[in-house]
Amino acid sequence: MKIATVVGARPQFIKAAAISRRLRAGAHPGLGEVIIHTGQHYDDNMSASFFTELGIPEPALNLGVGSGTQAEQTGRIMAALERALADVAPDLVLVYGDTNSTLAGALVAAKAALPLAHVEAGLRSFRPGMAEEVNRVVTDRLADMLFCPTEAARMNLAAEGRADAAHVVGDVMFDVFRHSAADLPADAILGEYGLATRKYALATIHRAENTDDPARLEVVLRALDQIGATLPLILPLHPRTRAAMARWRLAPKRLRIVEPQPYRRMLALLTRSAALLTDSGGMQKEAYFAAVPCVTLRDETEWVETVAAGWNRLAPPSLGADAIVSSALCAIGNRPAAAPAPIYGDGDAAGRILDIIAARV
Numbered sequence: 001m002k003i004a005t006v007v008g009a010r011p012q013f014i015k016a017a018a019i020s021r022r023l024r025a026g027a028h029p030g031l032g033e034v035i036i037h038t039g040q041h042y043d044d045n046m047s048a049s050f051f052t053e054l055g056i057p058e059p060a061l062n063l064g065v066g067s068g069t070q071a072e073q074t075g076r077i078m079a080a081l082e083r084a085l086a087d088v089a090p091d092l093v094l095v096y097g098d099t100n101s102t103l104a105g106a107l108v109a110a111k112a113a114l115p116l117a118h119v120e121a122g123l124r125s126f127r128p129g130m131a132e133e134v135n136r137v138v139t140d141r142l143a144d145m146l147f148c149p150t151e152a153a154r155m156n157l158a159a160e161g162r163a164d165a166a167h168v169v170g171d172v173m174f175d176v177f178r179h180s181a182a183d184l185p186a187d188a189i190l191g192e193y194g195l196a197t198r199k200y201a202l203a204t205i206h207r208a209e210n211t212d213d214p215a216r217l218e219v220v221l222r223a224l225d226q227i228g229a230t231l232p233l234i235l236p237l238h239p240r241t242r243a244a245m246a247r248w249r250l251a252p253k254r255l256r257i258v259e260p261q262p263y264r265r266m267l268a269l270l271t272r273s274a275a276l277l278t279d280s281g282g283m284q285k286e287a288y289f290a291a292v293p294c295v296t297l298r299d300e301t302e303w304v305e306t307v308a309a310g311w312n313r314l315a316p317p318s319l320g321a322d323a324i325v326s327s328a329l330c331a332i333g334n335r336p337a338a339a340p341a342p343i344y345g346d347g348d349a350a351g352r353i354l355d356i357i358a359a360r361v
């Protein structure tokens with residue numbers, strides 16, 4: 001059985017690593033994988049470095065679509081992918097997460113009547129007009145197999161009438177974290193930046209809702225800058241955010257701005273930090289895996305379990321910079337007493353996904 005894996009953006013490379021590794025381990029001899037990279041992310045430090053570091057096989061095809069508006073990017077991926085899938089002739093198309101590459105993969109597979117599997121199904125922000133929410137809802141409507149990281153995700157699908165196709169398998173990002181977290185080069189990286197364990201904060205910002213509104217981005221950056229007065233704050237900068245900061249001439253003085261980090265360097269920075277401030281979905285979970293308090297710079301989160309467990313708190317930028325700073329200081333000063341419970345599976349979501357796929361053929 002030939003699986004066509006469609007990936008395009010940084011978090012998808014990390015997620016895909018879990019299943020690729022499991023396939024290479026040889027436990028599923030009947031299953032083979034062809035990786036198709038849409039080219040949504042193309043900078044070395046947003047793409048190629050993850051393939052090398054995580055040992056993911058070279059994509060068989062790179063569609064090279066690059067950036068564009070929502071419709072341009074999705075449309076270009078669809079046109080190129082339609083041709084690619086006709087050539088590859090897979091038995092199943094596998095998509096991950098909630099990006100424009102996910103949506104395009106789902107639409108093309110569904111229209112070609114190819115079986116479709118979605119990993120990280122059932123996540124919902126319930127925020128109308130959010131690109132990722134549109135991508136998830138449509139993909140989950142079209143997919144034949146819905147692989148949910150949690151029971152909450154399965155319940156969202158059940159409410160939409162899709163319980164029949166849903167399987168709770170755990171989170172593939174936890175698989176990759178477990179595999180990578182053992183011997184991180186944390187001492188060397190902290191030494192390089194002159195940081196001390198739990199004496200600095202880490203931040204990431206890239207969501208369109210934060211970067212495409214100059215007033216909101218100014219609030220977020222001012223809050224991070226204020227936190228930077230209390231303890232060093234290191235910000236690996238996403239290219240979308242870098243472009244927005246240049247466009248609106250936002251240049252906070254106290255932030256330690258660095259390039260997007262490779263996976264294991266980022267995990268090392270995360271695991272030793274006092275807190276994470278982020279609008280990323282994946283990093284909220286990684287903070288939870290690493291028992292690092294998280295402050296989410298959004299109005300809502302899909303990863304509701306992390307908030308319920310006390311390891312994550314929402315700090316909507318609309319409430320202003322002072323509210324973000326208070327949340328961060330509170331998160332740093334009040335680490336939950338109990339270690340995070342294992343709510344994202346046992347580290348072998350990928351094995352479970354492949355067992356279910358194999359049983360379908």
Ligand code: UD1
Pocket residue numbers: 009010011040041042043044046047067068098099100101131132206207208239240243281
């Ligand atoms: C996308 C996903 C988001 C995911 C994120 C991870 C969608 C709608 N959004 O957002 O869900 O969390 O990836 O990063 O698919 N750029 C570069 N080099 C790159 C990649 C991007 O310079 O390698 C710049 C381009 O100017 C581009 C902008 O970043 O226009 C945004 O990239 P895009 O792929 O549109 O979305 P992300 O913000 O990365």
